Amino acid sequence: xxxxxxxxxxxxxxxxxxxxxxxxxxxxxxxxxxxxxxxxxxxxxxxxxxxxxxxxxxxxxxxxxxxxxxxxxxxxxxxxxxxxxxxxxxxxxxxxxxxxxxxxxxxxxxxxxxxxxxxxxxxxxxxxxxxxxxxxxxxxxxxxxxxxxxxxxxxxxxxxxxxxxxxxxxxxxxxx
Numbered sequence: 001x002x003x004x005x006x007x008x009x010x011x012x013x014x015x016x017x018x019x020x021x022x023x024x025x026x027x028x029x030x031x032x033x034x035x036x037x038x039x040x041x042x043x044x045x046x047x048x049x050x051x052x053x054x055x056x057x058x059x060x061x062x063x064x065x066x067x068x069x070x071x072x073x074x075x076x077x078x079x080x081x082x083x084x085x086x087x088x089x090x091x092x093x094x095x096x097x098x099x100x101x102x103x104x105x106x107x108x109x110x111x112x113x114x115x116x117x118x119x120x121x122x123x124x125x126x127x128x129x130x131x132x133x134x135x136x137x138x139x140x141x142x143x144x145x146x147x148x149x150x151x152x153x154x155x156x157x158x159x160x161x162x163x164x165x166x167x168x169x170x171x172x173x174x175x176x
Contacts, residue, residue, distance in 0.1 A: 019124060019125075019140050019142075019153035019154075019155050020123060020124055020142070020150050020153055021150065021153070022150050022151065022152065022153065023149055023150060024149065024150045025148055025149060025150075026044065026055075026123075026142065026144045026148050026149065026150055027118075027119065027122030027123060028044050028045055028148070029042075029043070029044050029113075029115075029118075029119045029122070030042070030043040030044070030045075031043075031113045031114055031115065031116065031119065032095045032113065032114055033088075033090075033095065033098055033102075033111045033112050033113030033114060034095060034098045034099040034101070034102040034103075034111065034112060035102055035106075035108060035110065035111045035112075036102060036103055036108030037099050037100065037102055037103035037108070038099070039095060039099060040111060042088060042111050042113035044088075044144070044148075045148075047086045047088065048144065048146055048148060049146075050084070050086055051083075051084035051085055051086065051146060052083075052084065052085045052086075052143055052144060052145050052146060052151065052170050052173055053085065053086050053087075053088060053142075053143070053144045054073075054080060054085050054086070054087045054088070054141065054142070054143055054144075054166045054170060055088050055090060055123075055141070055142045055143075055144060056069070056073065056087070056088070056089050056090070056139075056140075056141040056142070056162055056166070057089075057090050057091065057115065057123065057125045057137040057138060057139065057140045057141070058070070058089060058090070058091050058137065058139055059091065059127065059131070059136045059137055059138070059139060060091060060092075060093060060131050060132075060134075060136060061091060061093045061097050061098060061100075061101035061105070061112075062097070062100075062101060062105070065139070065157060065159055066091070066105075066159075067105045068159045068160075069089075069139070069159030069162060069163070070089060070101065070105035070106045070112070071105055071106075071107070072159050072160055072162075072163045073087050073089065073106070073109075073110065073163055074105075074106050074107040074109045074110065076163055076167055077109040077110055079167055079171070080166075080167060080170060082174075083167070083170040083171045083173070083174040084170070084173075084174055085143075085170040086110075087109075087110040087111075088110065088111050088112070088113060089106065089110065089111070089112040089113070090112065090113045090114075090115045090119070090137070091112070091114070091115060091137055092114065092115050092116075092120065092134040092135045092136065092137055093112075093114060093134065094114065094134070095114050098112045098113070098114060115137060117135070120135055120137055123140070123142070124140075125137040125138045125140050126138070138155065139155065139156065139157055139159075139162065140153065140154065140155050141153075141154045141155075141162040141165065141166050142154075143166050143169040143170060143173075145173065151169055151173065152165065152166065152169040154166065
């Protein structure tokens, strides 16, 4: 019985530990994604020109926790924009799946992008498991400063905590 209870805790601990350290250079990326159901190019360097980036990795589109997290970010996107930040969601899902996800769960308010193996490895978010033949990323959120450095890395499975932590970080940056 203890082994069964310990297994979920192992995955929670692994996800929380799988993160780049504060101050590390964020790996640059350019990939495809979607906003409001339309396919778009998503480029970190381009987004950083506008201000800090909240890059949140989620395991898989159309799963309960990931739907809740997308909705929570969508509800607060105005506050992120007021702090000068861009929100980008990222998973290993196909662009076609992300088109639907961006229109429904994200309410068309921010981009969600497809993470390939290089991005997953670069951000240290590999879970080592697959769903529908694709890698599953850990639930990890990063705040990346305009200088391309990690300001905050937040792990764990509570979607609301990801939104609260990243919003507090970008609001704190805006006050400086």
